[in-house]
Amino acid sequence: MTADTIASRLAAVKARILAAALAADREPESVRLIAVSKRQGADAIRAAFVQGQHAFGESYLQEALDKQALLTDLPIEWHFIGRVQANKTRQLAAGFDWVHGLADRGHARRLSEHRPIDRAPLKVCIQVNLSGEASKGGVAPDAASDLLAACAGLPGLRVMGLMTLPAPCADPREQREPLRALRLLRDRLATPDQPLACLSMGMSDDLEAAILEGATLVRIGTAVFGARPYNSSNP
Ligand SMILES: *Cc1c(COP(=O)(O)O)cnc(C)c1O
Numbered sequence: 001m002t003a004d005t006i007a008s009r010l011a012a013v014k015a016r017i018l019a020a021a022l023a024a025d026r027e028p029e030s031v032r033l034i035a036v037s038k039r040q041g042a043d044a045i046r047a048a049f050v051q052g053q054h055a056f057g058e059s060y061l062q063e064a065l066d067k068q069a070l071l072t073d074l075p076i077e078w079h080f081i082g083r084v085q086a087n088k089t090r091q092l093a094a095g096f097d098w099v100h101g102l103a104d105r106g107h108a109r110r111l112s113e114h115r116p117i118d119r120a121p122l123k124v125c126i127q128v129n130l131s132g133e134a135s136k137g138g139v140a141p142d143a144a145s146d147l148l149a150a151c152a153g154l155p156g157l158r159v160m161g162l163m164t165l166p167a168p169c170a171d172p173r174e175q176r177e178p179l180r181a182l183r184l185l186r187d188r189l190a191t192p193d194q195p196l197a198c199l200s201m202g203m204s205d206d207l208e209a210a211i212l213e214g215a216t217l218v219r220i221g222t223a224v225f226g227a228r229p230y231n232s233s234n235p
Helices: 003-023 042-050 061-070 086-095 105-114 141-152 172-189 207-212
Strands: 032-036 055-058 077-080 098-102 122-127 157-163 198-200 217-220
Touching (some): 003 042, 042 061, 055 061, 061 077, 098 105, 098 157, 141 157
Parallel strands (some): 032 217, 077 098, 098 122
């Protein structure tokens, strides 16, 4: 994918976000785009950065670290959107600004402990599994409040909101169901101390549905960068 193609695809995604925000009667600025660059090269990230895209999402730790090493000259905001592993929490806490898939209190404690003290607390979203699929990460909806409570006392973490990764679904009406469920769960769990302002949901195929249901962080890969050059057997 050439830099020009990335520029025009990025512009098209921004236009979709704008149209969906207007249709939802929301401020367009209330929706942030995270460009999901997993399985894309550092040059693709650089091309998007030049177009003003500063937040990038990565799913595979080693791959992300390799690309970060090539991009140290750019002030990129790095989001980890993959599965958290207990033995990788030190690298996650040092290498990322956000972790979206938090689903375990042990991981939360380790991420907090490993967050370098000279950095602001690591921003995290609690991943909720709304489809009940065993293959998908995330806590069950009724376990989210316990995990939130466990995170509240951790100085190295700041819980920003909730995240979900629904099963793929082509029907725009059906797409909205898990997205709405995440928003309603957030509304139930939010407190003045933990307002959970962020809803991390929406990908290339359900971006509009997610914005209609209140997404504040949309994680868009294919629509920005094209098909991923190679696939992984990892989730
Ligand atoms: C890959 C991925 C995305 C982006 O998916 P696209 O369909 O390419 O937009 C978003 N969120 C997560 C958690 C992902 O793993």
